[in-house]
Amino acid sequence: MNPLLELKKLPSELFHKYRSKKALVYHPNSMTRSAITNTLSSIGLTSQNVSILSGTFEDVKKNLYEIKPEVIICSTEIETQSFVEILNIHEEIYPGRLNCLMCVIGKDGSLSSGSILLGHFIDAYIATPLSAQILTNTLVDQIILKASANEQSKTFDQARKEFIKKNYKQSKDLFVKLIGFKSTAPLAYHFLGQILEKDNNPIEALKFYTTGIKLANPSYLCLQSCLNLLVKEKQFEKAHDVSALLLEKYPFNPNDIYALLQIFVATQKHNEIIKLISIFKNAQSVDTKLKNYLSAGLVIGAKLLFKQSDPVNAISALEHACFLSSTNEKVLEQSCILLAEFEYKDDAFKLLEKYSGPKMHKEIFLRIQLEIYDKSKDYQSMIKLGQDLLKIESSNLRNFELFLNAAKMLKIPNRTISSFTEIIKNKFPDKSQDFLQKYGL
Amino acid sequence: MTDKTISDLILLSNLQDIEHLVLLRNDTSGTICLEENTIRILEMKDDSIIITVPANTCAVSHSLTLCILKLPLAKKISKFPKPGQHKNALEVIGKVAKVKKSKNKQEDWTLLISFTQFDVDSWERFIITYVERQNNINNLKKNI
Structure with a gap:
């Protein structure tokens, strides 16, 4: 066999x-x-x-x-x-x-x-x-x-036990001993850094992380902690080097997408954003959960590209975000809102048309339309959707919020929108008073 | 430190999993399933398999033929393959030994299919593919 x-x-x-x-x-x-x-x-x-x-x-x-x-x-x-x-x-x-x-x-x-x-x-x-x-x-x-488990492993378990119980002094004493052993040093440096971070001492924490990642076999956790702290401290050039080391040694973790994008923007590596997006675009056969991570990453990447005045690649990134996560309405909504925010209202509606599909709930479809118009400051179009809002008997407060905001901007008299205030009072009895007060109703 | 850029170090292959297309022909009722992402393998036993299928695909004691193909395929499958039509296909015939229906009528059913006709070596090679995959995942932990 x-x-x-x-x-x-x-x-x-x-x-x-x-x-x-x-x-x-x-x-x-x-x-x-x-x-x-x-x-x-x-x-x-x-x-x-x-x-x-x-x-x-x-x-x-x-x-x-x-x-x-x-x-x-x-x-x-x-x-x-x-x-x-x-x-x-x-x-x-x-x-x-x-x-x-x-x-x-x-x-x-x-x-x-x-x-x-x-x-x-x-x-x-x-x-x-x-x-x-x-x-x-x-x-x-x-x-x-x-x-x-040998003696070092047992000591490591004890050290981590103290760490979990928040006995940081006892934990630190044990981890300091453990950095002397090849098998436990990689993780010991990570935890020593963690203890110092919890003590609001990022400078000292970074010293431990930096030592830990220079070992012949740096631990994944030490590399990741080092990367996250460097990004937090805005030391993006160093973060860039650490992320390269992390990726040399370990497979890409989709949780790290946002940190990577921040690094690329801060170090002005615009081409890296394009390359990263291109990798994600080709990830069609990937697991649904991973696709959702990647789609979220593409949306974040698109926003960064818009800010860097690269709308062509930004729109392409959003198109692929929606394609990858075809069942995720949140991605579609965020993509449409982003397009509208950066004045690409027509592209927002094209995206909505393409990816909404017959199964999308009317309420969600309506909300995304309202969000697009709201970001585009097209309040007249929002008022026109008012009848749809009444027809579908929306139970989403955000829809009413968007509509009433538009009415307020256009200075529409209260008596004209009284049917909406009645619905809000009936559907949201606990929230209606404060909510309507905001709009002078 | 490497000379490569970060993006160069992100391997698409690390994001991808082994994928197989499972085609099903219910030899008792005539139902055929050819669509991708319709049938999922949950477990591989020595001489049986557990899969999820769309509701009402079959019943207990129905005879089924499965054709398992590695993705990606050069062409979309439009007809249930003849025996030996695809060089690297894994073909098994079995009987539905157990059906677990979902409480939600639209959700997939889980089937235990006991093989009545299969090539042991091919089936073992198929299982080994996934055992090796798990070993690769387990090896990640060595450097946590």
Whole structure:
């Protein structure tokens, strides 16, 4: 049999250790939950100790606090909430991580999605489709790694435990010791920098980060922390060099898009913005979640290009943002508003026409039209949409806000728009008084 | 430090995942699914597969033929391929062993399909593709 298809087994002492542990499994798909549960059983966990959930985020949180499972396997999103909050609670319950495990299951297996692992202390990011080998071997490897922790690794776990508990002095003392060891130095520098940042001492923090990133094997977290602090301190030339080092060593993390764009603008590397946009434009076969990150990046990039008087590339970036994220109405709305803001109203309407589609809710379509006219100061056109606003019985306060603002700008008498004030009073009884007062109604 | 620009260092390949197109023919009812992004593989077992399909595609004990192709394709598929038509296609025949319907009528169903006819070596190579992918992701953690 191909060795990659063999199922790894835990040594018996670890298997028995895991018999007494509790686990929480969350995944929206029941067959995936079964696969995870079977895997947990194969590494020693007993069925009565495994809680299997498929409900709400609040259910998961409640169970987490009640059961305090040492092991969590969950999807990257629980309803619409990120796993990060679950990780934070797990770390609160178990700040020492050597005897617990948290793994996250996601849909995308690209290295950029995998880089999600790099920014958080989860034990594994596992991409679907799953197989017994993928699940079991990933978990077995992590359990064995933790169980074989040497003295430095145990000290590191203790140091990080103190950091999570906000005992920064004790944590710092331990991390200072750890910078003397090759295996722990990369992350120790990161955490020493973090402690100084929490103490509002960015200058000293940067010293630790800068030392850490010069090691032969700089840690991802140290590089990212260094980059973020340099951007915050507006040291953009240095930030540029650090981001290049980060990308040499690790796959691109879409979370870093905004920092990169800020760097390009500040260092006047206009061509880099164009190149970056060009890369994202070609990312059609990428996972939906990644596409949304990239689309958001394209919208930000477009704004920067408008400010640099490059409307041609800005409009192209927005076109591709909408194309990439075809189901994301927010991107379309932001793109249209941006076009109108920079006086490209016609392009805004062309974009809306092209990407709104038959499934777009009339209310959202109306709002985007109102936003475009509002940014273009075309108040007459906004008033003309008033009838549509009444017809669809909008329940979005923003629509009324835009409409009434237009009426105010055109000095339309109150009696002419009385039907709107009545609707607002009926639909938004709690907010209507303050809201209408703003418009002298 | 590198001489390359930042944009040069962002590899499109890092943003892309392995992608397969799963084509389905329900040999019992005649239903065919050829569209991209319609069928998703959730799990690969030794002699079965779990996939999500549009609602009402099949029922338990229906016989299905799956043709799995690596993307991107040179041409869009307009007809269910004949056996051996695509050189690198993975073709399996199986029976629907389990159906999990969604509470929401419009949402996809999950199927467990037990193979009745498949090439073991080809199927194992297919699983290995994804095992190797996971190993690459796991290796990222070594330098966290």
